[in-house]
Amino acid sequence: MRSATRYLAAHPRDLTLLTLWSLLEAGQTWLLGYALARALDDGFLAGVNGAGLGWLAVAAGAVAVAAYGTGRVYRCVAALVEPARDALVRRVVRRALDAPDDAAVSRLTHQVEIARDTLAGLILVLRSFVFTAIGALVGLFVLAPQLLLVVAPPLLAGLILFAATLRPLAHRQERFLAADEAVAGELGRAVGGLRDIRAAGAEHRVAAAAAAPVNAERAAAESVARWAGVRVLSVSVGGRLPILLLLITAPWLLRQGVTPGALAGALVYLTQSLLPALQSLMEGLGTTGSRLFVVLRRLLAEPAAPPPVRVAAPPDPYAISLSQVTFAYGPHAEPVLKGLDLDVPAGTHLAITGPSGSGKSTLTALIAGLLAPGGGEVRAVADRVLVPQEAYVFSGTVRENLTYLCPRPPGDAETLAAAERIGAAELTDRIGGLDATADPAALSGGERQLLALVRAYLAPGRLVLLDEAASELDPAAELRAERAFRRRPDTTLVVVAHRAGAAARADLVLELDGSEAELTRPRSTGHRSDPALPL
Numbered sequence: 001m002r003s004a005t006r007y008l009a010a011h012p013r014d015l016t017l018l019t020l021w022s023l024l025e026a027g028q029t030w031l032l033g034y035a036l037a038r039a040l041d042d043g044f045l046a047g048v049n050g051a052g053l054g055w056l057a058v059a060a061g062a063v064a065v066a067a068y069g070t071g072r073v074y075r076c077v078a079a080l081v082e083p084a085r086d087a088l089v090r091r092v093v094r095r096a097l098d099a100p101d102d103a104a105v106s107r108l109t110h111q112v113e114i115a116r117d118t119l120a121g122l123i124l125v126l127r128s129f130v131f132t133a134i135g136a137l138v139g140l141f142v143l144a145p146q147l148l149l150v151v152a153p154p155l156l157a158g159l160i161l162f163a164a165t166l167r168p169l170a171h172r173q174e175r176f177l178a179a180d181e182a183v184a185g186e187l188g189r190a191v192g193g194l195r196d197i198r199a200a201g202a203e204h205r206v207a208a209a210a211a212a213p214v215n216a217e218r219a220a221a222e223s224v225a226r227w228a229g230v231r232v233l234s235v236s237v238g239g240r241l242p243i244l245l246l247l248i249t250a251p252w253l254l255r256q257g258v259t260p261g262a263l264a265g266a267l268v269y270l271t272q273s274l275l276p277a278l279q280s281l282m283e284g285l286g287t288t289g290s291r292l293f294v295v296l297r298r299l300l301a302e303p304a305a306p307p308p309v310r311v312a313a314p315p316d317p318y319a320i321s322l323s324q325v326t327f328a329y330g331p332h333a334e335p336v337l338k339g340l341d342l343d344v345p346a347g348t349h350l351a352i353t354g355p356s357g358s359g360k361s362t363l364t365a366l367i368a369g370l371l372a373p374g375g376g377e378v379r380a381v382a383d384r385v386l387v388p389q390e391a392y393v394f395s396g397t398v399r400e401n402l403t404y405l406c407p408r409p410p411g412d413a414e415t416l417a418a419a420e421r422i423g424a425a426e427l428t429d430r431i432g433g434l435d436a437t438a439d440p441a442a443l444s445g446g447e448r449q450l451l452a453l454v455r456a457y458l459a460p461g462r463l464v465l466l467d468e469a470a471s472e473l474d475p476a477a478e479l480r481a482e483r484a485f486r487r488r489p490d491t492t493l494v495v496v497a498h499r500a501g502a503a504a505r506a507d508l509v510l511e512l513d514g515s516e517a518e519l520t521r522p523r524s525t526g527h528r529s530d531p532a533l534p535l
């Protein structure tokens with residue numbers, strides 16, 4: 001409620017327009033009863049049929065004018081609701097990128113649309129009730145103030161009763177939904193294991209376990225039904241009791257000087273305007289409101305953030321230092337790495353090789369801090385950039401794609417120079433320059449990898465981890481990109497390499513094989529003066 005009020009307060013213009021157009025509706029409500037009263041008193045009952053018909057024509061004209069206003073109202077509601085929907089979509093996408101889960105697509109499509117529709121419905125219903133009530137109450141007062149004495153008290157009592165049901169009913173509906181989900185979860189598990197349940201003769205135990213959530217759901221449903229009953233009572237008190245009272249007190253009202261036309265007009269206000277508006281309000285707030293409440297809660301709930309992996313700084317002169325690192329993907333899984341020690345001096349080019357599944361990507365993820373070791377310690381310099389095999393290119397300009405890892409965007413000359421060094425200059429030209437839009441689907445795997453490599457080159461990381469990041473480039477292009485990183489000042493380069501040449505070019509080679517690891521220095525180095533290597 002608070003965030004909805006804050007949101008509406010942030011859109012004063014649309015809210016003002018909505019109010020102004022809604023006033024037309026209030027005017028029509030008022031005119032409907034008033035014109036009928038006049039048509040009777042000054043027209044048909046006074047024997048002047050022309051005047052009666054004239055007043056009825058005025059009422060009909062008012063309906064047409066109000067219909068125009070209603071059309072405008074819909075536009076204002078759209079202007080209010082669409083930005084809310086966009087904000088929700090942004091939030092859902094950000095959350096899905098931070099912590100992807102299976103429900104992200106449902107949230108993005110189904111739930112956001114429900115939120116938008118229900119929010120629009122709610123604004124329409126609330127607004128309609130407020131303005132209809134204003135129009136009807138003003139009309140009653142204008143016809144005869146005594147009418148308000150009869151109508152206002154039950155109407156007020158009904159509204160108070162209704163307001164009192166809002167919170168308890170919403171809570172009970174939420175409890176019911178939670179109970180419903182618990183039943184679905186319990187039954188889902190049981191259905192998945194039906195064959196085993198029958199084989200083990202465990203039907204009674206499973207049924208007993210399912211009884212608790214089923215009973216809880218039944219109790220929750222009964223509680224919702226009780227409060228829904230109170231809500232129906234509030235419609236009767238607020239919308240129907242005034243009609244009854246008006247009929248019962250009709251003789252008294254006539255004695256007080258209220259005209260028959262005014263009485264008929266009052267009945268029109270009550271039956272044609274107030275009662276339907278009250279019913280829509282209760283229906284709207286009751287069903288739509290709770291739906292919105294539940295959906296928004298889900299959409300806005302923050303996911304449980306995975307605990308950050310802390311990677312401490314390595315001792316000098318190393319960029320990476322691993323001691324006795326053990327890692328397995330599950331408590332009962334074979335360890336991928338077992339007791340691995342590795343010290344990589346800053347400025348070194350390390351190649352990690354080994355057969356498929358030997359743990360090369362796992363090791364780079366541990367160094368990058370994406371995985372936490374099960375045992376031992378991983379230490380690495382803080383500024384790191386990891387380029388995975390699946391290069392990520394998004395629909396945006398080439399410039400945005402190349403520079404989005406830079407805290408301060410580099411100039412165009414620097415960006416183009418980086419593209420040139422990596423060997424992507426021809427590609428950026430072909431796409432249409434830095435301002436052209438990159439279409440990820442139209443680029444080949446190798447082209448996407450080139451863009452990701454330039455992005456990593458421009459990023460401030462002193463430790464660059466290339467996990468088969470050039471696997472789709474031809475050997476010459478791969479060599480060029482690799483050389484660019486080697487020549488980049490103050491850079492430690494770790495390359496996961498399948499090609500033999502890539503390993504031969506490195507200062508150090510870590511060969512992984514099962515849980516064994518061997519660190520060697522290839523014979524053909526000599527392009528760089530290494531600090532004392534821990535071999």
Ligand SMILES: Nc1ncnc2c1ncn2[C@@H]1O[C@H](COP(=O)(O)OP(=O)(O)OP(=O)(O)O)[C@@H](O)[C@H]1O
Pocket residue numbers: 329336354355356357358359360361362363
């Ligand atoms: N998320 C995961 N959950 C469970 N097991 C995984 C997961 N990721 C990798 N593994 C397993 O861990 C082992 C090492 O995988 P990893 O991807 O690190 O090997 P790799 O040497 O990089 O392989 P490749 O050369 O094929 O890319 C493999 O047996 C793999 O099946």
